[in-house]
Amino acid sequence: MVFRGKPSKFCERCRERRLRCDLQQPSCNSCIRVGAACTGYRDTINIRISDQTDFVRTKALAKTRSPLKQRCVGEPKVKLKVRHLPQDLLTLGRDMFFTYYVSDFSRTWDFLYNYLDPRSAPKYLTLSIEAVSLAFLSHQVSSETARDLGRRKYCQALREINIALQNSTTAKAASTFEGALLLDLFEKIMKSALEINTSGHAHIEGALTLVKLRGVESFKEGTELRALMGLSLNATICSLSTGRVVDPSIRQIRVHAAQFVNTDYPKWKLSGLMLDITDLAAEMRKGFMTAEERITKSEYFDRKLEIVATEASPAWTYERKSLSDPDGARMVPAGFPRVYDVYPDRMITQMWNVLRIARILLCEEIIQSCSESCDPEVAAQCNRANTAILTLVQEIVASVLQMTDCDLVAKDKLPIGSTGKQHSHSIPHILDVYILIFSLYVVAWSKSCPQSAVDWSLKHLQHIADHFAIKEAAVILNILRKQKREERISPWDRVFGQLSNAPKDIWMQSAYSQGHDMDSTPSE
Incomplete structure (x- = not known):
């Protein structure tokens, strides 16, 4: 130092x-x-660090009173690089946001590289970047100072972008559309999972309006198209959470994007099916479909998703590994195969689990509708759905250990020199774990999931909340513990309504659906 x-x-x-x-x-x-x-x-305690990049990974070890201390176990020796950079919360926030979110977590935002120099960006966009960066910093280091300053920057950005919208020329500018996306991301980061509701989608609707004003055809291949596809995903999830059919402009976006992307890529096929499933969910919520109609349509889309999974290789590949008998008994639910899967990266892990989650929800709908049907022949469809859920749950369980088991399977993710309990977690590792939360929620939520897997998922959510200090895991764990299995409401209302737009894109990232993830173009 x-x-x-x-x-x-x-x-x-x-x-x-x-x-x-x-x-x-x-x-x-x-x-x-x-x-x-x-x-x-300024919070002068939090800004006395000489290396902005390494600050994110090492702050817990460099400062004995840092909020990141709760994410560490022990104090390994970490070598710091010394560079001389301007030190303030805005600089720290921008460095962290660009290093770990824009560069690593989600390619949707790589258009921001055009504005690394604030002098090259309109005032409203600079303020929007500052607001999101401070929000991201606040979430990672629990800084109230960064949070409050971020909110002030957000209010200033909102005022400036409203002024820009009054001019027909600036309203059609790419930077105005990008500013709306940033303001939406700020709200997702700053709000808790339980605060997201139907009133929280104003910026998404505003961005769609700007797309219509500008014209879908004006978005060019590259960063503009990735941002547009990110919006289409966000808008789709907003439709799921509000029970509405997909806005026609989303399908127009896909028609336009199909000229530039590989439409055989499994990610493209999956995102297209999610539009149809969203419309199906909206139709079912109206309550006019018969049980037989719900079974037929749910099974149709489940089989479509199954085909995507079957044809996913070699684009989506992963390696299955066996656990030893003692390790397997400790690491997987009772009665489950003693295996775990290793995926090439976070995005492919997320894509597989998004597909599995969608299938579980469809199969749950089939099982529920079969119980309401008078047709004796639906028994076979019910049995198929139960069998599918068991397989899907086993696959989700097998995807978890590569991220969470620091003692064995995920040991390679720890900083060099870590031994036993003496380790910390990098921000990329934290983000790897983050994408699992929604999948674990659905496993624990599913009525047809074996009880051993439900208990295992609850235990892992608790582990994520405690060991990795990810507060969203604790929020979702609390939801699961409060709701009784026999009183559960429609999966579309509970799962998508409460959690799909949780902060940092749990679903999108893609993840808070991030989130991580589904939010970049399928050609990558």
């Missing part, structure tokens, strides 16, 4: 103008006199 001198607590405006800031709340008098918005005062 290199001591760079005690950083100033002064607000941004006073620092830039070398003025003496009186640090008054909620705004310093210097800003009040000129009618400027005061950015607030």
